[in-house]
Amino acid sequence: MKKTNFKNKIGEFSKLIIKNFNFSAFFKPFLAVALLIFTIPLISAGDIVVDLSSGELNVTQGFFVDTNILFVNSTSNNVGIGTIFPQKHLEIASNASSDELPTIRLTATNDDAWYANNQVFGALEFYTSETIGNFPAVGAAAKMLQEGIIGTQYGLGFFTNNNLIDASEKMRITATGKVGIGLTNPNSTLQVVTGGTTLASSWDVYSDPEIKANLAEKDINDFDFSTAKLYSYNLKWNENGEEKTSDRTQIGLASTEVPSECVRNAGSFNAVDTYCLLSLAYVKIAQLEAELEALKA
Numbered sequence: 001m002k003k004t005n006f007k008n009k010i011g012e013f014s015k016l017i018i019k020n021f022n023f024s025a026f027f028k029p030f031l032a033v034a035l036l037i038f039t040i041p042l043i044s045a046g047d048i049v050v051d052l053s054s055g056e057l058n059v060t061q062g063f064f065v066d067t068n069i070l071f072v073n074s075t076s077n078n079v080g081i082g083t084i085f086p087q088k089h090l091e092i093a094s095n096a097s098s099d100e101l102p103t104i105r106l107t108a109t110n111d112d113a114w115y116a117n118n119q120v121f122g123a124l125e126f127y128t129s130e131t132i133g134n135f136p137a138v139g140a141a142a143k144m145l146q147e148g149i150i151g152t153q154y155g156l157g158f159f160t161n162n163n164l165i166d167a168s169e170k171m172r173i174t175a176t177g178k179v180g181i182g183l184t185n186p187n188s189t190l191q192v193v194t195g196g197t198t199l200a201s202s203w204d205v206y207s208d209p210e211i212k213a214n215l216a217e218k219d220i221n222d223f224d225f226s227t228a229k230l231y232s233y234n235l236k237w238n239e240n241g242e243e244k245t246s247d248r249t250q251i252g253l254a255s256t257e258v259p260s261e262c263v264r265n266a267g268s269f270n271a272v273d274t275y276c277l278l279s280l281a282y283v284k285i286a287q288l289e290a291e292l293e294a295l296k297a
Contacts, residue, residue, distance in 0.1 A: 106144075118184070119146040121154065125167075138167045147175050157184070187267045194237035194269065195246050205275050220283045223259045253277075 063072040064084070071080040080086030082102070083093035092102040106122035123143040129136045141159040153175035159167035172184040180186030182193025192198055209215055231254060235246040255263045255270040262276035 116146060117149055120144065121146060134161070134163050134165060137161060137165060141167050143169075145172075155184075185267070187265075191266070193239075195235045195239075195244060197248070220280065220287055223261065223280055225259070225280075225284070227257045228253060229257055 059072070060074065062074050064070070068080070068082060068084050071084045071086065072078075073080070073086060076086075078086035078088060079090050081090075081092045083091055092104070094100050094102045106124075108121035121144045123141050125138050125141040127136070127138050138159070139161050143157045143159065145155050145157050147153040147155045155172055155174045157169045158171040160170050161167040169184060170182065172180045172186070174180070174186065178186040178188065179190045180193075181191070182196050183191065230251065232249055232251055234249055237244055253272060255272050258272060258277065259280065262273045262280070264271050264273055
């Protein structure tokens with residue numbers, strides 16, 4: 001048996017009878033008692049109790065809506081949508097071959113904020129109520145953010161919490177599919193914030209001539225290496241308004257002292273195309289080896 005919205009239904013029914021039928025004032029109290037006696041079985045029926053004063057519906061056993069549309073397990077408190085056997089706090093089930101795939105949608109209806117850059121339009125937050133350290137706080141989150149001022153581009157930000165009051169953004173996937181680690185406006189397919197590092201066992205670069213347009217041979221002697229110097233340095237950058245310096249000392253080049261063909265604009269700073277430099281070095285070494293072999297002969 002399905003009983004929903006008892007308070008409204010019974011209240012409306014009682015008011016309708018008393019108001020629209022011409023009962024005398026003498027009979028109205030008796031009518032009210034009769035209606036109460038009639039509706040008691042509906043108001044308190046086994047495992048369902050309706051509190052008419054507060055409008056609360058208290059279900060002490062498993063609660064079903066249309067068999068398996070919505071189910072609340074009174075023992076585990078798990079909620080199932082599309083299943084009566086939820087294994088977690090919330091489980092959504094649907095036939096994958098149908099048009100209704102299991103989907104959770106967060107809809108923002110605040111039209112006034114549609115043109116605000118980095119405005120959050122939806123979030124999935126992981127919160128802890130612990131009272132140790134910086135908690136209670138949001139430990140991590142994924143948020144949809146407005147990008148630009150047009151209102152048609154949206155990115156996905158990933159937030160984590162490193163002993164702060166609230167989680168801060170650590171990675172962004174932009175509307176155009178670029179990924180920024182430590183920054184929100186990457187200029188490349190993948191960009192790591194200044195001062196960040198990458199580590200890999202191998203790093204391959206596409207180099208097949210079939211994927212290269214306008215392929216033309218260059219003369220190694222056309223490149224100027226005369227100003228190149230080797231430096232040791234520590235990277236510095238600005239993070240949330242605070243200037244930081246890496247404790248790792250590196251060896252490298254300055255972008256102003258390498259062939260300009262190997263320098264590219266990376267937003268606020270210039271970057272050196274290491275693949276370009278390695279290619280130049282490879283050809284230069286081959287040239288020097290050939291000259292050395294000629295001298296030996």
